[in-house]
Amino acid sequence: MTDDAAGTLVSYPVNDFGPAMKGMVIGGLGIFHVFLAQFAIGGGMLMAYFQWLAMKGKEPAARRVLDSYFRYLVLLSFVVGAVTGVAMWFTSIQVSPATIGKMVDTFHWLWATEWVFFWVEIIAGYAFYRYARVLSDATRLRLLIIYSIAGWGSLFWINGILSWQLTPGEWVKSGNIWAGFFNATFWPSLVYRTIAAMVIAGLAAAVVVNTMPDVPRDERGRLINRTARFMMPIVVMPVLGVWFLAVMPADSREWVLGGSPAMTMFMNLAVGASVLIGGYVVIGLWRQKLYINGATATLLLALAFGATAGGEFVREGVRKPYSIREVLFSNSITPAEVARLRVVGCTTNDPFPLRDAAAYANHQLQIGALTYRNQCSVCHTVDGVNGLTHLMGSWAIDQQRMNVAKLQQTKGFMPPFSGTPRELEALVQYVRWESAGRPRPWEESRDGQVLAQIKAWLDEAGTRPAPERRSKSEAGGIPTDSTSAVASSDSPPPSR
Amino acid sequence: MDSLFPLNLPSPTIWYTVLYLVTLLLHVVFMSYVLAGSIMLGVAGLRGMLGLTPRASAWAPVTKVLKDWMPFALSAAITAGIAPLLFVQILYQREFYTANLLSFHRWMAILPVLIVAFYLLYLLKAHRIEGRTAVQGIVAMLVMACVLFVAWSWVENHLLSMDRAAWPSQYESGSMLYANPMIFPRLGLWIAAAFPVAATLLLWQLRARASSTEPGAAAGAARSLGLLGLAWTLVAAIAAWPVLVSSAPNAGADMSRWLIVAEGGAVLAVLAWMGVAARRSASPLLLSTASAGCGVMWIGIVVAREAARWSTLGGPAIIERHARVGTLEGFIVFLVFAVLGIAAVAWIIRCVSKEVRRPS
Numbered sequence: 098m099t100d101d102a103a104g105t106l107v108s109y110p111v112n113d114f115g116p117a118m119k120g121m122v123i124g125g126l127g128i129f130h131v132f133l134a135q136f137a138i139g140g141g142m143l144m145a146y147f148q149w150l151a152m153k154g155k156e157p158a159a160r161r162v163l164d165s166y167f168r169y170l171v172l173l174s175f176v177v178g179a180v181t182g183v184a185m186w187f188t189s190i191q192v193s194p195a196t197i198g199k200m201v202d203t204f205h206w207l208w209a210t211e212w213v214f215f216w217v218e219i220i221a222g223y224a225f226y227r228y229a230r231v232l233s234d235a236t237r238l239r240l241l242i243i244y245s246i247a248g249w250g251s252l253f254w255i256n257g258i259l260s261w262q263l264t265p266g267e268w269v270k271s272g273n274i275w276a277g278f279f280n281a282t283f284w285p286s287l288v289y290r291t292i293a294a295m296v297i298a299g300l301a302a303a304v305v306v307n308t309m310p311d312v313p314r315d316e317r318g319r320l321i322n323r324t325a326r327f328m329m330p331i332v333v334m335p336v337l338g339v340w341f342l343a344v345m346p347a348d349s350r351e352w353v354l355g356g357s358p359a360m361t362m363f364m365n366l367a368v369g370a371s372v373l374i375g376g377y378v379v380i381g382l383w384r385q386k387l388y389i390n391g392a393t394a395t396l397l398l399a400l401a402f403g404a405t406a407g408g409e410f411v412r413e414g415v416r417k418p419y420s421i422r423e424v425l426f427s428n429s430i431t432p433a434e435v436a437r438l439r440v441v442g443c444t445t446n447d448p449f450p451l452r453d454a455a456a457y458a459n460h461q462l463q464i465g466a467l468t469y470r471n472q473c474s475v476c477h478t479v480d481g482v483n484g485l486t487h488l489m490g491s492w493a494i495d496q497q498r499m500n501v502a503k504l505q506q507t508k509g510f511m512p513p514f515s516g517t518p519r520e521l522e523a524l525v526q527y528v529r530w531e532s533a534g535r536p537r538p539w540e541e542s543r544d545g546q547v548l549a550q551i552k553a554w555l556d557e558a559g560t561r562p563a564p565e566r567r568s569k570s571e572a573g574g575i576p577t578d579s580t581s582a583v584a585s586s587d588s589p590p591p592s593r
Numbered sequence: 594m595d596s597l598f599p600l601n602l603p604s605p606t607i608w609y610t611v612l613y614l615v616t617l618l619l620h621v622v623f624m625s626y627v628l629a630g631s632i633m634l635g636v637a638g639l640r641g642m643l644g645l646t647p648r649a650s651a652w653a654p655v656t657k658v659l660k661d662w663m664p665f666a667l668s669a670a671i672t673a674g675i676a677p678l679l680f681v682q683i684l685y686q687r688e689f690y691t692a693n694l695l696s697f698h699r700w701m702a703i704l705p706v707l708i709v710a711f712y713l714l715y716l717l718k719a720h721r722i723e724g725r726t727a728v729q730g731i732v733a734m735l736v737m738a739c740v741l742f743v744a745w746s747w748v749e750n751h752l753l754s755m756d757r758a759a760w761p762s763q764y765e766s767g768s769m770l771y772a773n774p775m776i777f778p779r780l781g782l783w784i785a786a787a788f789p790v791a792a793t794l795l796l797w798q799l800r801a802r803a804s805s806t807e808p809g810a811a812a813g814a815a816r817s818l819g820l821l822g823l824a825w826t827l828v829a830a831i832a833a834w835p836v837l838v839s840s841a842p843n844a845g846a847d848m849s850r851w852l853i854v855a856e857g858g859a860v861l862a863v864l865a866w867m868g869v870a871a872r873r874s875a876s877p878l879l880l881s882t883a884s885a886g887c888g889v890m891w892i893g894i895v896v897a898r899e900a901a902r903w904s905t906l907g908g909p910a911i912i913e914r915h916a917r918v919g920t921l922e923g924f925i926v927f928l929v930f931a932v933l934g935i936a937a938v939a940w941i942i943r944c945v946s947k948e949v950r951r952p953s
Contacts, residue, residue, distance in 0.1 A: 109687075110694045110764045177708055179671050184704040186678070187693060191701065194690040201682045206923030212676050213927070213934035219672050220938045223665055224945045232948050239944075243937055274922045449764045 109194045110449045111470045116481025119192045119474070124413055126188050128406045130181035132297065135290065135405070137174030138252055139298030141222075141245035144170070146327055148241050152234040156323055158316040162306060164229060174222075179215070193475060195429035196262075196420040203274060204258050211254035218247035249291065256287045262421050263345060263412070269423050281344040289337040292330045293405065296374060299328035300398040307391030318388045325382035331375045338368070346422065348563075349415035352510060360414045367407030370400040417510035418562050426512035426562075428472050435560040438515040443471045458530065458539035465527025468520045479531050486532040497525045498547070502554035509563040518551040598847035598900045603912050605919030609683050610903075614895055616676035621790070621891050623670035628744055628784060629791035629825075630659045630666065631710075634717070635737025638730035651813030654806050658798050663736075664714045671707065683918060685754060688906055692754035699769035700750060703743045710739035748780045749773070752840070755905045778836045785832060786894060788825035789862055789887045792818040796875040796883075812873040819869030822883060826866060826890070830859035833894055841901030848900040855893025862886025 114122060147163050150156035189197035201208065221244040229237055257278040261268065268277025302324045306317050342350055352360045374397055381387040389397075420427045430438065444467040451470075457463045469477075473485060480486045489497050500507040501521055504514045514521060522542055530539050595601055599610040637656050640646045681689050693700050713736045722728045753763070753771040763771060796818050799811060806814075834852050841848065865883035869875045875883075 109691060110760070112694060112697050177711075179668065180704055180707050180711075183671065183675065183678070184701075187701055187704065190690050190693045191697070194694065198682065198686050198690065201679065201686070202918045204923070205679060205683055205918075206920075206927045208679050209676060210923070210927045210930045212672075212679065213930045215672050215675065217934050217937045219668055220941050223668070224941050227665075228945050228949055232945065236944055236948055240941065243941065247937075274920075448761050450761060452765055452767045 108447050108449060111474055112191060113474070114478075116478055116484075118476065118478055118482040120413065120476060121482060123185075123188045123192050124410060126181065126184055127413070128402075128409050130178070130185055131409055132402055132405045133173060133178045133181060134252070135294035136297045136301060137170060137178050138245075138248040138291075139294030139296070140170040140174065140301065141218075141241060141248045142295060143298045143302055143324070143327055144225075145238065145241040145245050147323070148234070148238045150323060152238060156319060158312055158320055159323070161309065161312060162302065162320060165305065165309060179219075193420055193427070193429055196425060199421055199425060200258060200262070203268075203277065204261075207254050207258065207274070207278065211251050214247045214250040214254065218244055218251065221247060249294075252290055252294070253287060256290060257283055259412070260286045262419075263349065263416050265422055265424065282341055285337045285340040285344065289334065289341065292334055292337070293401075293408075296328045296331050296378070297398070297401050297405075299324040299378075300374070300394055300401055302327075303389050303394035304391055304398060307389075307394060314388075318386070321382060321389055322386055325378055328378045329383060331371070331378055334371055334375065345415060348509065349417075352415055352417070353411060357414070357510065360411055363407040363410040363414070365407075367404045367411065370404035370407065373397075374400055374404070418505065418512040426515075428475050428512055428515075430472070430512065430515045432561065435513050435515045439517060439555060439560065441517075442520050443516040444468055444520060447471060456535075458535070458537045459541050461523045461541040462527050462530055462539060464520060465523035465525070465530075468516055468524040469527055472515060473524075479528075485528050489528050490532045494525065494529070495550075497528065498522065498551050499554050501525065502551050503558035505561075505563040506558055512562060513558060513560050514555065515560075518548040518555065521551050521555070522548060595846065597850060598896065598903070601847070602903070602907075603916065605915040606684075606907075606912055608919065609680055609915060610899060613677055613680035613684055614892075614899060616673070616680060617895055618888075618891060620670065620673040620677055621787075621895065622794070623666050623673050625787035625790035626666045626794050627663065627670045628740055628787040630663055630795075631733075631737045631740040632784070632788075633791070634659055634663070634733040638733030638737075641726045642730035651810070651817040654799060654810050654814045655795055655818065658795060658802070660714075660718050662798065664711060664718065667707070667711050667714060684915070685902070685906060685911070686914075688754040688757070689750075691760055692750045695753060695760065695763050696746070696750060696769050696771065700746060703746050706739045706742055710736050710743075713739070744783060745776070745780055748783065749776050751902075752776060752779070755840075755902055757906075775836070775840045778832070779840070782829060782832045782836045782894075785825050786829040786891060789822045789829070789866070789883070790891065792822035792825075792866075793880065793883050793887055796869070796880055800875060800877075800880065815875050816870050816873045819866050819871075819873075819875070823863060823866035823870060826859050826862045826886070829890065829894075830856055830863075833859075833897070837894070837897050837901055841904045844897075844901045844904035847904065848897045851893045851897040851900060853893070855890050855897060858886045858889025858891070858893055860886070862890060 144163055147156070147159040151158075151160040151163065186197065221240050225232075225237065225240045225244065229240075232240070257280070260282040261277045261280050264281040265277050266280045268274065268280070303321050306312070306320050306324075309317065312320070342353065345353075353364045355361050377389075377397060382389060416422060416427070418426055420429070423432070425431055430443075444464055447467060451457070451463055451466055454463055457466060469479070469485070476483060477488070478484045489500070492500060498521065501514055501524065502518075504511045516524075526539075526542050530536070533539075599607050599614075602610065633652075634656060637646065637652055646652075713732050716722065717729065717732045717736065722732070749771050752773045752775060753759070756771075756773070759771070796815065799806060799814055799818075803811060833855050837848060837852065838844070862883050863886070865879050865886055868879045869883065872879075
């Protein structure tokens with residue numbers, strides 16, 4: 098379910114990924130794509146550097162690396178990079194059509210600009226790949242510089258769009274795309290990714306150098322030392338990391354710095370792997386001029402992959418409860434829609450029926466399954482990864498009702514519940530039924546007092562997400578929204 | 594007389610429709626080469642396995658060029674496909690996304706299939722399997738199967754996106770296959786119309802490397818490609834009208850005018866193909882005429898196809914969406930970089946061609 102630019106709800110079919118969390122699917126693909134794409138970008142820069150070294154006579158063997166290594170670069174980046182890039186689009190559609198739709202609507206001209214860069218990249222890269230052996234040194238260098246600029250340019254554009262998701266800044270108020278594009282995390286993120294690209298390429302080059310036994314050992318040592326110099330900007334990474342942390346939203350920073358164990362762990366993974374690589378590059382390869390064999394280079398490359406994985410996980414995770422901060426919750430409901438859905442319901446206008454309606458013991462469970470599908474399934478499964486039966490199974494029934502009704506207070510990174518009290522009760526019953534092993538029969542819960550209590554809890558929690566509520570209360574009071582007017586002190590106690 | 598489609602639509606819709614069509618046509622150039630080329634390679638591979646290919650086959654120079662250039666053509670087809678993919682998300686976001694979601698794994702499968710096809714194309718080009726007819730045949734047929742799977746998926750996705758009434762039942766059924774009697778006729782039309790484009794491009798390529806091709810083989814290849822272009826242009830010209838009209842009977846004049854354009858292009862291309870086949874050579878004039886004919890035919894086909902889609906999906910809600918989303922913010926940047934990008938590509942092609950032709 099989503100809200101397009103007009104505020105009209107659009108229902109999309111929701112697919113079930115089985116026991117795998119949707120975030121794992123897009124995250125896994127994203128890590129693979131980012132690693133490959135950064136490798137291609139850094140590879141272009143390294144090639145240009147090696148070509149320059151070779152033509153200036155500073156490192157004659159650099160030419161041999163260039164002609165062998167570039168084949169791998171081309172093969173990997175040209176199509177796997179391009180196809181996984183398209184795959185990111187398609188997977189985003191599968192996971193959250195509303196989010197990718199909003200991104201496309203907002204930044205389509207910048208995406209079109211990125212497409213121009215793809216073209217230049219592919220033509221320059223293929224021309225080099227195919228004709229490098231017959232081209233003059235000057236033309237080779239120019240081609241590689243064009244390839245590098247085009248590759249880095251595509252990073253420039255996509256970086257602005259991705260960082261906008263976390264820190265859309267003034268765009269939220271003005272709608273000016275440049276205010277959104279050049280957002281608070283744009284520059285630290287861009288420089289960080291550029292250096293990451295250089296390091297990945299440098300480590301890959303160290304692996305390739307070790308696959309060239311016809312190059313004498315001392316020459317290989319010199320080449321590896323050259324790659325170490327190329328990777329030296331890694332020393333700036335800690336500064337960029339701190340800069341990124343400093344400008345990200347305060348609540349997101351809290352998740353990373355201990356508020357969320359999973360995010361803190363992945364952050365530490367990224368930092369730890371980067372420190373190890375950086376230490377080896379700066380002290381071992383550059384300062385002590387050590388030789389690095391293929392196995393060690395591969396291990397460092399694997400660490401770089403781990404750092405990329407950790408970094409991407411954190412980047413995706415810190416946006417919670419939003420997929421686009423202040424604009425769209427991760428379940429594709431806009432903040433403005435929450436109050437309305439509390440009245441009309443999130444399942445009322447869903448045109449897509451359940452695939453297995455007959456498998457549910459009663460109508461209420463069907464509503465519960467629909468509520469789960471529309472509000473929870475983007476981040477949770479029923480009993481797989483991040484499964485609701487595991488997360489809620491041990492809670493008492495009133496605890497389940499209250500915790501879901503006050504979801505944004507139960508967990509700060511959760512969006513507010515966006516449905517009627519009946520839908521919330523149906524969701525609770527659905528989770529309980531699933532936890533009990535889907536027994537038949539299962540009695541419907543129809544207690545009016547329960548629904549009234551749920552409504553009271555919903556009203557107490559309000560329709561705004563946790564951080565905003567906190568900042569508003571700090572500023573002098575929590576604004577009352579339309580639905581909270583129903584909240585009353587004489588709400589009946591829970592009956593079950 | 595009414596304005597010509599899409600000029601009879603509100604300006605934001607015209608704008609994005611035209612951009613979609615222009616970028617789609619660019620994609621069609623490479624897509625046609627890959628689609629028809631993979632079929633040519635697959636058929637040649639099968640004939641080779643069955644021992645049906647004579648040693649001095651007229652197709653030998655053609656398959657050689659295809660093996661050499663198909664990996665790049667596939668990369669280019671994918672890259673060229675990104676822009677129409679972007680603009681279709683502006684034009685028909687809800688419909689495109691819903692069709693993707695309904696087909697789920699089966700739709701997503703096109704991505705690994707494309708990667709497999711790409712590496713198989715490199716394998717086909719590898720010296721290691723040269724002369725190993727059975728291996729080459731199997732690899733070529735696998736490539737053909739991969740490309741046909743992707744083509745079929747796109748046609749199915751397009752038709753499903755237009756069939757709003759079928760969405761709930763399609764979702765409820767859980768089926769990742771969408772049954773529509775128009776899928777295979779449309780796929781056939783795309784394949785038929787792809788062959789003349791591929792034949793034209795191959796003739797240009799053979800002409801560019803005339804010095805490395807034996808004259809007799811070049812003449813045989815020209816005749817074969819001329820006949821291939823002729824036959825498939827006729828098939829496409831005959832099939833276009835019934836196939837496209839039957840999928841959107843309400844499109845009326847919006848579609849029929851563009852189908853007339855397509856038929857005009859086909860006539861021009863047929864005349865050029867007849868000349869190529871008769872003379873057993875492709876002069877620049879004949880090739881330019883064939884290229885223009887194919888270009889006009891494809892313009893007619895893709896605009897008629899779009900008119901069909903608009904007649905089914907278009908309406909006030911979608912127009913209002915285009916007006917809301919449509920913004921020129923960022924357009925100037927796109928324009929500037931598009932000019933710079935074209936200049937960079939032109940420089941690369943000119944500079945590299947000059948150095949490649951330079952005597953060593």
